[in-house]
Amino acid sequence: MSAQSVAIDAMGGDFGPRSIVQASLACLSATPSLHLTLVGHPQLLEELIASQPAVDRSRLHVAAASEVVGMDERPSQALRGKPDSSMRVALQLLRDEQVQAVVSAGNTGALMALSRHLLKTLPGIDRPAMMAAIPTRGGYCQLLDLGANVDCSAEHLYQFAVMGSVAAQALGVERPRVALLNVGTEDIKGNQQVKLAASLLRKAQGLNYTGFIEGDGVFRGEADVVVCDGFVGNILLKSNEGLAGMFAERVQALFQSSLMARAVGALAMPLxxxxxxxxxxARYNGASFLGLQGIVVKSHGAAGVEGLQCAIDRARDEIRENLPQRLHGRLAQMLL
Amino acid sequence: MSAQSVAIDAMGGDFGPRSIVQASLACLSATPSLHLTLVGHPQLLEELIASQPAVDRSRLHVAAASEVVGMDERPSQALRGKPDSSMRVALQLLRDEQVQAVVSAGNTGALMALSRHLLKTLPGIDRPAMMAAIPTRGGYCQLLDLGANVDCSAEHLYQFAVMGSVAAQALGVERPRVALLNVGTEDIKGNQQVKLAASLLRKAQGLNYTGFIEGDGVFRGEADVVVCDGFVGNILLKSNEGLAGMFAERVQALFQSSLMARAVGALAMPLxxxxxxxxxxARYNGASFLGLQGIVVKSHGAAGVEGLQCAIDRARDEIRENLPQRLHGRLAQMLL
Structure with a gap:
């Protein structure tokens, strides 16, 4: 199998360079075909590498970058004010074909702005989208857009559907069922963009478009790819994160509520x-930026080591599947 | 305490008249100040009443309506094509001051269209909103709009915030924290409507506006009233329903997965x-239509007996608090 080389923005994310180095080294050990370039302050990174168990240094490189994009910084500031940020240098390595993908846990807006600026979008794509997997009853589904685009036209939703379908295929789903997220499943339901996008998708050749899907249908596993604008996708993803956290907390509190409950809890907790x-x-971590001339994967800022590994694995899979090339080919046939 | 009289659309909802009659009789028994008017086919309703334990018939009435609005019917059809539907007759009783509130588990779009047509909105309100409670870490919060308005301007979101605040106060929260749902908490985040609504709310007097809230913040209990457009609110509510259902199913499956797991499950299940x-x-069932000249509560179509009781209780509380009158007074001061 041929090699995959990924540049890691080693300075971004809520957990800092230590977790990023740790996750990177774990991935290197697990995947012999993987080559990584850590981008950031060279001295700091070398120290962190030295503090970890030894790895094959022929597959691990360090690239220097003197600046860091802050998590709350405006994208415009990252774009114009920081010519030597770790995020930018990583993307430049990708643009210059020194690596095949970039993974960053940094500021999402800045990562999108820099990616568009440095890599450019694929022909016919107005706006890249962010896509990630969420667990459902049947396994998981890919949801897009997750926040890159807060205002979307029907044409954007159509482009997301085409890109999501190709990407889901590349990730192993044979004939992905593509659905549009809406407030009802009848034709008359929804806002103008969604209704118009549905009429475009119904006419699309070679796309397994299954119609509207409601919020509860997503978790019933009724589709493999669920399409929505970035505002809705972001709210859905984060609110579900919040609800899951609340469940976990309540379960814990419940099993502390009495002596008997504690005894039962001790038995039930492992399950x-x-x-x-x-x-x-974390298990589903890693959001792909689709529609760029290059592979960029955003890791959740708070995903930790396991989550970051998941994101690096996703980048590796997209390299293996040559996702931008596949998208390019398909978009040429499908775009309006 | 004075009496509360509620008309129940006895023909709407996924469960049919039997559950509605059952829930109505249970509420009558539990609340001595409650008077109910069941609206629908008189003979059928009388038979269903007779099949249940006897109740105080001086507080239970039946009003005749010969038609039923279908769950998938277009609102326009319900509005123009069915002059004698149970939903319409119930709302006419409210308009004619024969009752003080209406509860329906029927077609949401039709209920909103008929309510607006028959009751009219409060002065200054362009569009009524749907508001319901969802459980959070701190207790619960009121979320609006839930699907009545799929496209909202900043002014609509502002109106929802004012109405939600007044309604939450009426339901017992002293100084409700009102937040706008958004994809981030920084000022630069969000679509145009949300950013503009935020600038209107920051200037509003007498409103405890706390800024933007993200999807996960809702469940952390960061606000008492969360404002969003109906598209987003509907997706949030239903996706969380779906996720909760998936959790329940997975817990069940987990405790069936081995003999040991079954033994632990038998102990843990009651908890x-x-x-x-x-x-x-169901415990949080009942969505209030806010901004109408009258009290209308929508019960979830599939809520069952317990859920319907919850919705009837919500209508009773809103009558006690004289919610439309309070809204009217406050809107006169607050509206732009």
């Missing part, structure tokens, strides 16, 4: 922990 | 059932 791990956001 | 009951949608 519930397994469930929690199954549904944990 | 988990208590949790499920705490978080069950």
């Amino acid at each position: 519930l922990k397994r469930l929690q791990a199954d549904l944990a956001p | 988990l059932k208590r949790l499920q009951a705490d978080l069950a949608p």
